[in-house]
Amino acid sequence: ASLLEEDFLGYLPLxxxxxxxxxxxxxxxxxxxxxxxxxAQCKQIIRWNAExxxxxxxxxxxxxxxxxxxxxxxxxxxxxxxxxEDNSSASVQTTWDDIQLLLxxxxxxxxxxxxxxxxxxxxxxxxAAASGCAPDNPSQTCTGQSGLHSLEIxxxxxxxxxxLLCQILEK
Numbered sequence: 606a607s608l609l610e611e612d613f614l615g616y617l618p619l620x621x622x623x624x625x626x627x628x629x630x631x632x633x634x635x636x637x638x639x640x641x642x643x644x645a646q647c648k649q650i651i652r653w654n655a656e657x658x659x660x661x662x663x664x665x666x667x668x669x670x671x672x673x674x675x676x677x678x679x680x681x682x683x684x685x686x687x688x689x690e691d692n693s694s695a696s697v698q699t700t701w702d703d704i705q706l707l708l709x710x711x712x713x714x715x716x717x718x719x720x721x722x723x724x725x726x727x728x729x730x731x732x733a734a735a736s737g738c739a740p741d742n743p744s745q746t747c748t749g750q751s752g753l754h755s756l757e758i759x760x761x762x763x764x765x766x767x768x769l770l771c772q773i774l775e776k
């Protein structure tokens with residue numbers, strides 16, 4: 606039951622596991638609430654396999670509470686939205702495996718627009734590829750691989766439901 610309890614930002618543990626930990630966390634917000642993790646603490650959160658956890662954190666949380674995949678943040682962002690916009694160094698296959706787990710738990714997330722940007726998950730992944738090496742963002746490391754990672758995820762999401770493209774084009 607505690608896996609369905611929101612923090613003061615409206616995040617569940619699954620949201621934090623899916624969130625891009627490379628995003629900056631507003632330190633003024635973290636200083637306002639003693640339970641809010643600092644940027645350094647966020648980057649310490651284990652998302653991927655470790656010796657002590659033979660599965661990903663996302664897999665563990667979904668196994669424990671699969672309905673969490675259906676719960677949006679206060680900004681209308683599903684766990685899938687948070688995960689697909691992450692263009693970190695995790696392998697495409699590891700990320701894709703977690704995306705498939707989220708889609709099994711809540712298939713409707715594939716055609717649910719993000720509450721913040723209005724973009725569908727495949728569009729969020731493509732936007733992450735475009736912004737991952739943006740020349741106007743020198744603070745971000747451009748590896749080339751991160752952009753390809755996000756494009757691969759975007760392509761795989763379109764493959765999951767190609768009719769979504771037709772629906773968007775008809776609008």
